[in-house]
Amino acid sequence: MRWNRIVSWVVGAFVAIILPGLAHAVPAFARQTGQACEACHVSFPELTPYGRLFKLSGYTLGTTQLFPLSAMAIGSATKVNNTQGNDAAFPRNGGLVFEGGSLFVAGKLSDHFGLFSQWTYNDLFAKPQPDGTTQFVGHTTVDNNDIRVVDHIAKQDLDLIYGLTLNNNPTVQDVWNSTPAFSYPFQTSRIAGVWGIAPPATLIEGGLAQQVVGLSAYAFLNKSWYFELGGYRSADGAFSVLHHGVDFSNRLKDTNPYWRFAYNREWGSHSLSAGTFGLNAKVNVDPTDSSSPTDHFRDIGIDMQYQYLSEPHSATAQVSLIHESTDWDASHLGVDRQNSSSNLDSFHLKGSYWYQRKYGATLAYFDEYGSDDNVAFPVTNSPDTRGFIAELNYMIRPFWRLALQYTGYWKYLGATTNFDGNGRNARDNNTTYLYTWVAF
Amino acid sequence: MRIACLLAVFGLGLSTALAAGSPEDIARQWCANCHHADGNSISPLFPRLAGQQPAYLEQQLRAFRAKDRSDRSAHDYMWGIAGTLDDATISGLAAYFAAQKPSLNPNPVDSSLVSAGHELYQNGRADSGTTACATCHGAKAEGSVIAPRLAGQHAAYIVKQLHVFETSQRPSATAMQAIIKTLSESDMRALGAYVQTLP
Numbered sequence: 180m181r182w183n184r185i186v187s188w189v190v191g192a193f194v195a196i197i198l199p200g201l202a203h204a205v206p207a208f209a210r211q212t213g214q215a216c217e218a219c220h221v222s223f224p225e226l227t228p229y230g231r232l233f234k235l236s237g238y239t240l241g242t243t244q245l246f247p248l249s250a251m252a253i254g255s256a257t258k259v260n261n262t263q264g265n266d267a268a269f270p271r272n273g274g275l276v277f278e279g280g281s282l283f284v285a286g287k288l289s290d291h292f293g294l295f296s297q298w299t300y301n302d303l304f305a306k307p308q309p310d311g312t313t314q315f316v317g318h319t320t321v322d323n324n325d326i327r328v329v330d331h332i333a334k335q336d337l338d339l340i341y342g343l344t345l346n347n348n349p350t351v352q353d354v355w356n357s358t359p360a361f362s363y364p365f366q367t368s369r370i371a372g373v374w375g376i377a378p379p380a381t382l383i384e385g386g387l388a389q390q391v392v393g394l395s396a397y398a399f400l401n402k403s404w405y406f407e408l409g410g411y412r413s414a415d416g417a418f419s420v421l422h423h424g425v426d427f428s429n430r431l432k433d434t435n436p437y438w439r440f441a442y443n444r445e446w447g448s449h450s451l452s453a454g455t456f457g458l459n460a461k462v463n464v465d466p467t468d469s470s471s472p473t474d475h476f477r478d479i480g481i482d483m484q485y486q487y488l489s490e491p492h493s494a495t496a497q498v499s500l501i502h503e504s505t506d507w508d509a510s511h512l513g514v515d516r517q518n519s520s521s522n523l524d525s526f527h528l529k530g531s532y533w534y535q536r537k538y539g540a541t542l543a544y545f546d547e548y549g550s551d552d553n554v555a556f557p558v559t560n561s562p563d564t565r566g567f568i569a570e571l572n573y574m575i576r577p578f579w580r581l582a583l584q585y586t587g588y589w590k591y592l593g594a595t596t597n598f599d600g601n602g603r604n605a606r607d608n609n610t611t612y613l614y615t616w617v618a619f
Numbered sequence: 620m621r622i623a624c625l626l627a628v629f630g631l632g633l634s635t636a637l638a639a640g641s642p643e644d645i646a647r648q649w650c651a652n653c654h655h656a657d658g659n660s661i662s663p664l665f666p667r668l669a670g671q672q673p674a675y676l677e678q679q680l681r682a683f684r685a686k687d688r689s690d691r692s693a694h695d696y697m698w699g700i701a702g703t704l705d706d707a708t709i710s711g712l713a714a715y716f717a718a719q720k721p722s723l724n725p726n727p728v729d730s731s732l733v734s735a736g737h738e739l740y741q742n743g744r745a746d747s748g749t750t751a752c753a754t755c756h757g758a759k760a761e762g763s764v765i766a767p768r769l770a771g772q773h774a775a776y777i778v779k780q781l782h783v784f785e786t787s788q789r790p791s792a793t794a795m796q797a798i799i800k801t802l803s804e805s806d807m808r809a810l811g812a813y814v815q816t817l818p
Contacts, residue, residue: 213699228662232652240649242703290639333647333656445661447726488664490779 206249206578206618207285208233212241216577217536221495223580223618224361225531227488228450231354231443235340235399237329238286238293247286253278255614257368259376261607269374270305270313277302278369278614281322291329291342297322305373313373320424321389323351323360341398347421348388349411349437352395355452357482357497358439359384363529363543364568366582368612376608378564379547379592381503381525382429383458383478387411389425392418395437405454407439413469427466432473435460441482448489456480464508475506493533501525503549516554523549523562539572558600559593566590566605578619584612642711649700650712658719663726663773664692669719670770672762676713680704682791690788692779721818724771728812732805736813739806749801752810755794760817770818774811781807 209216212233216223219230226234233240258273266272284296304318329342344352351360371377380386395409413431414422441454457479465471482499503523507516529543547564556562566588573581591605592598598605640648647656650668654660658669668676682688683701704712741758743751755766762768769777781802784795802810 209699213702215695218696229652236648240652241699331648333644333651335656338647338651338656448662448664488662489775490664 207244207247207283208238211244211247211286221486221488221493222533222536222539222572222574224365225356225495226354227486228445232340232402234354235329236331237291237327237342238295239290239329241287243287243289247284249283249285249618250280251616251618252280253366253614253616255368255370255612257370258611259371259374259607260609263603263607267311271370276370279303292327294324294326296324296326301369303369303373318424321347321421323348323388324421325352338401339398341396343394343396345392345394347392347414349383349391349393349458350456353439353456355441355454355482355484357452357484357499358456358480360388362497362499362527363541364570364584366584366614366616368610371610371612376610378545379523379549379562381478381501381523382460382462382476383480383501384525386429387431387460390414390422390427390429391431392421393437403443405439405441405443409437410434411437411458411460430463430466430469432461432463432469448487450486450488451484453483454481456482464510472508472510474508474511476503478503491535493536494531496530498528499526513554517552518550521550521552523547537574539574541568541570541572543568556593559598561593563593564588564591579615579617581615582613584614586610586612642708642715645708646712646715653696658716659722660773663775666776667721667724667772668716670721671716671768672764673713673717674764675762675767676716677709678791680709680712684709687791688789690783721771723818724773724815726773726815728774728815729808730812732809732812733816736809736811740810740813744801747801750798760814769814772814774808774815777811777814778807781810
């Protein structure tokens with residue numbers, strides 16, 4: 180509650196002090212640079228080439244703002260394809276909800292120091308009740324944080340942006356939208372998450388978000404070659420603020436290496452990147468006990484992004500494949516794992532078209548597939564999940580989006596039909612998600 | 620949140636400032652992100668500045684700063700940047716880009732339009748009362764003290780700006796606002812294609 184009050188106070192102060200002075204209120208980065216959202220975003224959060232350079236420059240382009248603050252809010256309605264008559268398991272199905280919002284402290288603090296710090300209020304924090312119903316309460320947590328120290332050497336024969344990023348979610352620091360933290364889907368239904376509809380994911384796909392602190396050194400050479408090396412630790416001690424309000428579901432043991440290499444090229448209206456990233460992580464079996472034995476995850480991803488940006492047509496595409504191999508501690512065997520090691524692969528492909536950066540259509544395909552396991556997946560023996568997302572977007576204003584998103588499952592947790600042993604089919608989990616997002 | 624509060628408090632001690640660094644530093648670290656460090660931008664969204672007439676660059680930067688030039692891209696990209704520039708920096712940036720060597724534009728053009736563009740550019744068209752572009756912009760489209768360099772400029776940018784001249788969003792371009800009334804859409808595309816091919 181204390182944090183809720185503080186966030187309310189800060190938001191209130193922000194609204195009272197900042198908004199009256201702005202005829203055209205736009206978020207903090209836009210206020211800092213004096214530029215429009217479209218300068219950096221194809222559509223939030225997908226970055227343009229200029230947006231990538233802005234981020235790599237440590238958010239330091241422009242002039243320091245007295246209050247580098249922004250906020251966003253999301254309202255939505257989500258409908259599941261089939262409740263099978265068990266409506267209690269799908270609370271708020273089809274109903275309009277206020278999902279919550281975020282406060283951002285974001286921007287330049289000096290010529291070499293800037294940050295993106297997001298704090299999120301979730302109005303749909305679910306508390307299952309003994310009678311089978313779900314109670315929703317408000318809950319404020321830390322969200323993505325990326326704090327940078329940078330320098331930019333720009334000479335006739337050398338352009339080098341280099342720096343350090345301190346962050347709390349592996350890949351949140353990345354500037355291409357083909358790595359997990361800022362990859363598609365950019366917005367997902369909180370309610371669908373409460374219902375438990377979520378494809379399996381590798382550790383690097385959000386499994387450590389807001390539970391770790393990472394420091395990495397990066398360099399972007401001649402606007403072509405990107406190198407990054409760093410390490411992640413559990414967000415304990417002095418860094419516990421970086422997991423504020425988020426319980427550990429995965430606690431890292433010691434420091435775990437992260438790397439990222441990418442090649443970037445721009446020609447005409449086109450830009451293309453191709454790269455690899457990865458994390459080698461030891462995770463405590465018991466997230467509440469840092470001395471418990473560990474599982475060993477090795478995540479390696481390859482990714483590509485293509486963008487065509489012109490007026491009035493823009494098109495973007497991202498593709499990524501993450502391979503995860505895991506060695507499980509012996510304590511799992513026969514309890515929640517069949518074998519001492521397993522693999523999980525995560526494939527994502529997405530294409531978007533935008534007209535005047537105002538009307539957008541996106542089609543995405545996802546395919547998660549991994550080792551058979553009759554203990555972890557006792558009904559189907561398999562985690563395999565496959566489906567698509569189709570989304571239509573209308574930007575009412577550059578900072579205000581209305582969207583309709585449909586997620587369809589061809590296969591869910593190993594089966595097309597009866598994946599849970601109680602007659603539930605993959606397509607029953609299909610969801611229709613109508614949302615509106617506004618930032619100010 | 621502790622960090623956020625500290626930063627918010629820290630923020631109270633900061634104030635807005637002019638862009639720091641020499642004009643060349645600003646050009647290479649900021650302008651270069653869209654216009655390229657040598658002014659030969661790659662994307663047709665952003666005009667090529669290499670070898671541009673310094674008087675024109677200076678005039679436009681001042682117009683962005685004063686918000687006199689109000690076309691969409693000016694508003695979206697340039698108002699904020701130019702607002703941080705003082706007179707000396709504007710002059711320095713204009714001199715920097717004027718001194719850069721223009722390279723041949725590598726982007727493709729519709730070659731079927733080039734000869735029509737060449738004819739219109741060099742000789743104008745009596746029927747429609749179109750003045751030859753070369754009169755002000757130079758026979759090689761190198762520009763002059765009263766008109767910008769067009770040689771090597773992105774065709775898409777030329778067409779976009781010609782449409783802007785149909786409005787009052789670039790008030791300093793009084794001559795163009797009259798000339799544009801004599802041009803058709805296909806004329807604009809032909810002119811854009813022609814000047815893009817010029818060295």
